[in-house]
Amino acid sequence: MLALGLLAVAAATTPPPDDPARIERRRAVLAREVDLASTGEPYLLLDPASRTLALYRRGVVLRSWSYLRADVGRPRVAFFRRAAPEPWTGRIWSDGELEPSRVARHVEVRVDTAAPDARPAEEVVPGTPEETYPAPDRFFLRFGEPFALEVRAVAPGREAVPDDRWDPLALRPREARGTRLRLWMPADEAGALYRALPDGIPLLVLEP
């Protein structure tokens, strides 16, 4: 009886795989994924089922980062919720820009080969990736006004993801109707993601 009851509850909560609405949503999201794969440029897919954010190009994974927990942040003004947010899953968000931005450094080495006492160029030994591009504990990938991906690093040795639910006074005027998707990642994963993200990258949040 108990098993039958559990089955009935499960059936009531899980949409059947042949659910027309589900198929239609899957079809629409897949069409967008095909569009992205056809551009020949890199793009990001966030898959909540596998808890991964992955960099793709032409439909193949280049690199993926796993996250520990995802939170959705919605703005409140004077404790009041704003109007219903724009839909943000299953659509392509374009031109993601890192904040703070990652600055590429170019060192210039000058040699005068025409000079009679020309010397070899000085050897420059650059730092490790972590030294060259130090990653902040918190960074954003902003997609215009209404949507931003926020990445928070969980310090090594910390067992649980912080239960940090409120970000006061963090609202920018342009985010007043926006949504943030916050991903908690191990610090090394978050750092590698920060260093790897190409400029102007699009993102598609998959639907389960």
Place this chain on the structure above:
Amino acid sequence: MTLRTLTLTWPRLPVRLGVLPWRRILHAAAWGAPALALTTAALLGTGFRYETWDGVAVASATPADPAAPAAAKRDLARLERTLASRAPRGRYIVIDRTNNRLYLREGDRVLLEAACSTGSGVVLRDLGLDRSWTFDTPRGEFRVLRKMRGPVWRKPDWAFVEEGKAGPATPDDRFEYGALGDYALDFGNGYMIHGTLYERLLGRSVTHGCIRLGRDDLARVFSAAPLGTRIFVF
């Protein structure tokens, strides 16, 4: 001395408290304090409130159209085939330039992950002949065009400029043996995946644009990646 007769002598000019408009000040304080409290509370209550997201589609951008489920199913299968056709078949190599990592992948499987070295980003200027080079590894999609065992390095002009010379003294000076390691995979425009004499620098951006690998990792990539293997650099 009462409050009214107290004279403040700072900053410079003496101010007699008795002449201050006390009624107005008290009035303003009576209205201002609650307004200040409300503003503070409003500011404290302005921000982002987060809730755990378990992946359930919220406010989906794709409203359901249950009118033609059979057609949607067929379309779904067609799209899955299209997506699969976009992806390269077999193994492929991925280079993460900023993290200096190389991956040999096949579908979702990572066959090899290795530390590598990519372009340093250094700009070399030859003031004598007014020419310059930027040592970046190019981003994009490439293919293995040529595979070489025991490659010989044909030194470009910049290699001589780095040594403080305008060019080679003899044609033989162009060729250097052993500098590229045991193997090289050429992916066009002079860029290669090859070995290095400086394995201690793997993981750092030190090259002139090529990708350097350690001896054992290079041997594995060389044997696993046939001609035509795709190389994705990001």
